[in-house]
Amino acid sequence: MLAREQKLSHDLQQISFPTSIEYIYTPLEYARETHAMYVRKYCTTTKKILFVGMNPGPWGMSQTGIPFGEINIVRDWLKISGPVGKPSKEHPKRKIQGFNGTRSDISGRRLWSLFRDLCKSPENFFRVAYVYNYCPIAFMDNKGRNITPVEIKGEEQKRLQNACDAALQDIIQLLKVKIVVGIGIYAEKRAQHVVQTGGLLVQVRGIRHPSLKVMNNHKWLEATRQRLNTLNLLKYFRQISPNP
Numbered sequence: 001m002l003a004r005e006q007k008l009s010h011d012l013q014q015i016s017f018p019t020s021i022e023y024i025y026t027p028l029e030y031a032r033e034t035h036a037m038y039v040r041k042y043c044t045t046t047k048k049i050l051f052v053g054m055n056p057g058p059w060g061m062s063q064t065g066i067p068f069g070e071i072n073i074v075r076d077w078l079k080i081s082g083p084v085g086k087p088s089k090e091h092p093k094r095k096i097q098g099f100n101g102t103r104s105d106i107s108g109r110r111l112w113s114l115f116r117d118l119c120k121s122p123e124n125f126f127r128v129a130y131v132y133n134y135c136p137i138a139f140m141d142n143k144g145r146n147i148t149p150v151e152i153k154g155e156e157q158k159r160l161q162n163a164c165d166a167a168l169q170d171i172i173q174l175l176k177v178k179i180v181v182g183i184g185i186y187a188e189k190r191a192q193h194v195v196q197t198g199g200l201l202v203q204v205r206g207i208r209h210p211s212l213k214v215m216n217n218h219k220w221l222e223a224t225r226q227r228l229n230t231l232n233l234l235k236y237f238r239q240i241s242p243n244p
Contacts (some may be wrong), residue, residue: 101154
């Protein structure tokens with residue numbers, strides 16, 4: 001898992017992105033130690049369900065190296081912490097402070113809080129599921145505004161998606177995933193593309209992204225719990241036996 005992620009991170013760094021992207025953060029590099037702790041602690045078995053996000057947020061994975069990695073949740077619930085380095089070029093408004101940061105990542109807090117409420121312990125969640133980011137790199141313009149993969153156009157987007165698609169297919173097969181849940185429309189669409197083009201016998205489902213930027217998202221926790229129930233997935237997180 002770690003080797004495949006490092007290959008993806010390296011491949012993405014070989015792409016010449018548009019000049020509008022002035023800052024590229026690669027948490028799999030500068031937060032390698034804490035990310036490796038996440039994989040070695042929680043990705044040692046096959047997974048029935050893979051939750052797939054889009055790419056790191058400035059106050060989540062960019063700070064901790066963990067997908068949707070809100071600092072307090074990562075440290076206090078996932079029990080992961082450690083030294084985090086710096087990107088080669090750092091925006092003054094988006095400084096990497098690692099676990100010393102004080103900003104809370106709303107999306108990460110919502111997502112992991114849902115799993116914490118449902119499963120009580122991380123071990124109960126990770127027996128059946130895992131959280132992974134489609135693209136492990138964060139992009140920003142000169143003002144520090146986050147640029148998502150969907151905003152990158154042309155040949156650069158094609159190269160990015162080809163690399164991320166290939167990695168996602170490998171990880172689905174490595175973990176023997178049966179159900180992929182895209183967190184947000186973009187991640188769901190990329191997962192659908194990977195499953196279809198790869199001929200994988202995997203179901204693809206979707207939930208709304210927990211970001212506050214998504215319209216009418218103030219009741220995300222309640223709506224997502226209901227959505228998981230509708231998708232017949234909630235049962236996996238309520239069952240806490242060793243063999244879900």
